[in-house]
Amino acid sequence: MAHDFRLLVKNASQVVLICSSGEKFLTKEGMEKLVIIENGSVVIGRDGLIAAVGPADAIELQFRGASFDKVLDAAGMCIIPGLVDAHTHPVWDGDRVHEFSMKLAGATYMDVHRAGGGIHFTVEHTRRASAERLTSGLMGRLRRMLRAGTTLAECKSGYGLDARAELKMLRVIEDVRRALPMGVSATYCGAHAVPRGKSMAEATRDVVDVQLPLLQKKMSSGEIHVDNIDVFCEEGVFDLDSTRTILQAGKRMGLNINFHGDELHPMNAAQLGAELGALAISHLEEVTDEGIAAMATARTAAVLLPTTAYILRLKSPRARDMLEGGVIVALGSDFNPNAYCCSMPIVMHMACVNMKMTLNEALAAATINAAYTLGLSHTHGSLEPGKQGDLLIISAPRWEHLIYQLGGHGELIQYVIIKGSVVYENSDIMTNHSQI
Numbered sequence: 001m002a003h004d005f006r007l008l009v010k011n012a013s014q015v016v017l018i019c020s021s022g023e024k025f026l027t028k029e030g031m032e033k034l035v036i037i038e039n040g041s042v043v044i045g046r047d048g049l050i051a052a053v054g055p056a057d058a059i060e061l062q063f064r065g066a067s068f069d070k071v072l073d074a075a076g077m078c079i080i081p082g083l084v085d086a087h088t089h090p091v092w093d094g095d096r097v098h099e100f101s102m103k104l105a106g107a108t109y110m111d112v113h114r115a116g117g118g119i120h121f122t123v124e125h126t127r128r129a130s131a132e133r134l135t136s137g138l139m140g141r142l143r144r145m146l147r148a149g150t151t152l153a154e155c156k157s158g159y160g161l162d163a164r165a166e167l168k169m170l171r172v173i174e175d176v177r178r179a180l181p182m183g184v185s186a187t188y189c190g191a192h193a194v195p196r197g198k199s200m201a202e203a204t205r206d207v208v209d210v211q212l213p214l215l216q217k218k219m220s221s222g223e224i225h226v227d228n229i230d231v232f233c234e235e236g237v238f239d240l241d242s243t244r245t246i247l248q249a250g251k252r253m254g255l256n257i258n259f260h261g262d263e264l265h266p267m268n269a270a271q272l273g274a275e276l277g278a279l280a281i282s283h284l285e286e287v288t289d290e291g292i293a294a295m296a297t298a299r300t301a302a303v304l305l306p307t308t309a310y311i312l313r314l315k316s317p318r319a320r321d322m323l324e325g326g327v328i329v330a331l332g333s334d335f336n337p338n339a340y341c342c343s344m345p346i347v348m349h350m351a352c353v354n355m356k357m358t359l360n361e362a363l364a365a366a367t368i369n370a371a372y373t374l375g376l377s378h379t380h381g382s383l384e385p386g387k388q389g390d391l392l393i394i395s396a397p398r399w400e401h402l403i404y405q406l407g408g409h410g411e412l413i414q415y416v417i418i419k420g421s422v423v424y425e426n427s428d429i430m431t432n433h434s435q436i
Contacts, residue, residue, distance in 0.1 A: 005068045006420035007044040007389065011056050012074035013397045015040030018081055018368050018382040025301065025372040028323040031364040036399075042079060043068075044389035048419030053383050070422070077414060078399040080363070081383050082151025082390030083344040084370035086303045087282050087332025089189075090141045091134055091169045092159045094125025096337040109264065109312050109338070110236065119159065119193040122337050126159040126169070134172045139180065141335065141342060146182050147426075148343040148409050149402070151390040151418050152371065152380050153182065154258070154332070156230055158189030161203075163211045166190045167218060174224045181418045183390070185374040187258060188215055189230040191238055191246050204242040208249045216253050227374065228279070229255040233272070235265040240272055247276055256280075256375050262287045263308075274298035280373035282332065285309060285317050292318070296326035301373045304365070305334035306350035307341045319355035330369040331362065345402050345409040352403060359400050389420040 017035040019026060041059035045051040046069075052059060099117050103109075112118045126134070138155075145153055157169035170186060177184040190211045194203045218224050229250030233243040247257050256279040261269025263283035270291025273281040281295065282303040295302060304317045322329050331351055333341045341347065348362040357365065371381030379388050393415040394402050402412055416424035 003066055004046060005043055005051060005063070005066055006046050006048065007070050007072070007417065008041065008063070008068045009072045009074050009079060009391070009393065010041040010059065012040050012077055012079045012393070014038060014078040014399055015042060015053060015383065016078065016080040016363070016399050017053060017384060018364060020382075020384060022384065023368065024377045025299075025328045025369050026364050027326050027328060028361070031323070031361040032358065034360050034364060040079070042383060042389075042391065044420030048389050048421075050383060050385050050387050050389050052385060072393065072415065074393050076397055078394045078396060079383070080392050080394065080399050080402070081367045081381060082392060082416070082418065083149045083366050084374070084381055085145060085150045085153040085333050085335070085344055086280070086330045086370040086373045087305055087334050088153050089156050089158060089334070089336035090153075091138050091155065091157060091172055092122050092126045092337060093129035093133060093137060094122045094337070095340075096121060099338070103312065118338065120196060122159045123161055123193070123195075127162075127165045131168055131172055134169065135175055138172055138176050142176060142180055142182055142184075144342045145335070146416055147413070147424055148345060149392050149413050149416060150344050151182060151416065152185070152374070152376065154185045154187055154228070154374055156187040156189040156192075158192030158230070161190065161193060161195040162206070163214050166211055167214065167224075170215070170218075170224045170226060177225070181421070181423045183376075183380065183418075185227045185376065186225060187228040187230050188226050188250070188255065189232075191231040191243075193232060193237060200238060200242055204238070204245055207246050212249050212253065219253075227256060228258040230259045232260045233267055233269040234260065234263060235267065240267060240269070243269070244272060244276065247278070251276065258282070258373060262291060264314075270295050270300075273300050279375060280330065282334075283308065283317070284322075285314050287318065287322075289321075292322055292325045292327055295322075299328060301328040301330050301369060303330045303332045303370075303373055304351065304355065305332050305339070306347060306354050307339045308334050310350060310354065311339050316354045319351065319357050323357070323361065328369055328372060329361070329365050330373045331365040332370065343409055346407060348403045349406050359403055362403060363399070389417065391417050393417070
């Protein structure tokens, strides 16, 4: 074979494909039976797509005589797909470290919100911040996520709450999407909160009649690209009727419905999402049995966020009930000023300990199923020929170490690879551990 290829990663102790038959998502049974090749290799072509994956000896035979831009020997290490973070709020100015002590003293999320903190505090700072400052902040946060193994992340606006500031945030996301190798799925979240001085009805009209038409104009001109629409459906924020109105308006624009629901109160948001054909609903700490059944039937994914329940001392989402009920379960970091976590390995660990997910389920939820929530599981989330060549090389003989070693991802992730190019190499990992 005389063709040139971008990358060969050979002789890995394990190659975790996740799935191998073109599945767009996995439910409980499939999540438990991940496809793993012992002593395997991966080949990525010049187009950045996976050309082949299989046992090392078979790959060596198939590609004998081929040339590669780069060859990595992964003996004693593992290969897994790049991680997908299905829910982040990474564009903002004005951290809320001062509120952390309030929450530790017992203040609830809505207590802080009503006292003028929470989202409104960050909105004030984000509105005042320059696009350059927001861009710098976003670049730093996404690079941090990248070093922790995230190769595709959903990124929301939502700390603007008016047309000017929301469009500023979405332009920042677009600029960073074009500048970084990391994949970005952009979400318009102008209905993240009701702005001060407005009623819920006024805020709803502003989103539908002012913000969305402006957004559509900017999208049509190619200035920005937006994939999803989000609403914070919650008691005291946007009720079911307002949420429905906003989400339907976004759907008419071609945006995927991917919204916050049933977090602090049982709002029947899960049933609404199923009715509207939502791609995903996030949080769901207060989802009902009826909501679980509706989501399973509609193939609306649940994006579970263990960091939120942990930081706010809420009950954890009912992951086991959702899995047993046939729901597509995904994971996200919920990175934001309230839940400052950039690490999907830590999120997976928390999902296993606090939400009783298995190791296999957590990895599937952070790869193929998270990609499904962004409408990208045909290109991301598993190591299958034809998919984008995004993968991690882990300095451990079994892939489970990435979850097992709480907070240890900084010393486990040897390489982060996107489209067959090494975008991060951990020079701190010793190749000869016996020297330690």
